[in-house]
Amino acid sequence: MVATVLLTHEPPAAVTRMVAHWLDHDPEQVIIVAYGGSADHYSKLQVEHAVFVNDPELRTRDHPRERQSYLGVFAAVAPLVEELGVSHVHLAEYDEIPLIPCLNARLLEVLSRENADVAGHRLNQVESTGHPHLTYHRHDPAFMDYWDSISIRDDRTVVLSMLGCGSFWKAEAFLAVAKLRPPIRIYLELMLPTAAHHLGFRVRPFPDQDRFMAPEVPKHPGEFEAFRRQGALRIHPVKGYWSQADLHR
Numbered sequence: 457m458v459a460t461v462l463l464t465h466e467p468p469a470a471v472t473r474m475v476a477h478w479l480d481h482d483p484e485q486v487i488i489v490a491y492g493g494s495a496d497h498y499s500k501l502q503v504e505h506a507v508f509v510n511d512p513e514l515r516t517r518d519h520p521r522e523r524q525s526y527l528g529v530f531a532a533v534a535p536l537v538e539e540l541g542v543s544h545v546h547l548a549e550y551d552e553i554p555l556i557p558c559l560n561a562r563l564l565e566v567l568s569r570e571n572a573d574v575a576g577h578r579l580n581q582v583e584s585t586g587h588p589h590l591t592y593h594r595h596d597p598a599f600m601d602y603w604d605s606i607s608i609r610d611d612r613t614v615v616l617s618m619l620g621c622g623s624f625w626k627a628e629a630f631l632a633v634a635k636l637r638p639p640i641r642i643y644l645e646l647m648l649p650t651a652a653h654h655l656g657f658r659v660r661p662f663p664d665q666d667r668f669m670a671p672e673v674p675k676h677p678g679e680f681e682a683f684r685r686q687g688a689l690r691i692h693p694v695k696g697y698w699s700q701a702d703l704h705r
Contacts, residue, residue: 464550465493470698530634576618
């Protein structure tokens with residue numbers, strides 16, 4: 457069974473629509489809402505599985521510069537992942553929209569075909585590049601020292617980058633990363649794939665899907681069918697979609 461973790465801060469009515477949509481597309485999955493909004497809104501959620509993520513490292517505005525972290529999300533969700541006994545975890549943000557039925561079955565196919573433990577979008581190896589997130593971190597010696605301290609790899613200098621949104625994990629890899637507590641804050645797009653790699657898990661890309669998940673290209677509901685015809689499994693970002701009640705009647 458796959459757990460789809462939906463990370464959101466939106467009001468309860470929007471969360472209800474979002475969960476219903478995901479379950480309608482794939483009733484075999486279990487949904488875990490990772491809620492980063494207000495405690496008052498969290499208390500009013502009407503979903504079966506939810507956790508409140510009370511982590512200032514999640515609540516950032518300039519995400520790369522403030523080094524937004526999802527480790528608090530992983531740590532909050534991990535006990536439910538273990539309790540439910542799921543085999544895989546799909547980490548999705550509220551503005552990721554599934555376009556096909558049984559999405560997780562397709563993601564499982566990718567993981568099998570790639571012989572991977574983790575698959576993600578816009579995956580790149582960046583330690584020898586001028587990647588902006590890497591450049592921002594490397595001035596601190598503790599950044600590379602941390603990978604050296606946890607790595608089981610022969611090459612402990614590897615740094616990977618990938619989107620957090622839409623990443624798909626074997627539960628073992630997800631739980632291993634959830635236990636980490638680095639001594640410095642590391643931006644999630646570097647932390648998640650690099651940590652998984654150095655812990656010995658195989659991290660691979662989603663072939664041919666990156667263009668549908670590009671954060672710098674906003675998507676709109678009127679484009680859904682066109683993206684579906686192009687082969688999109690899901691798209692991101694679609695801001696405000698769940699708050700538009702008329703779209704979900």
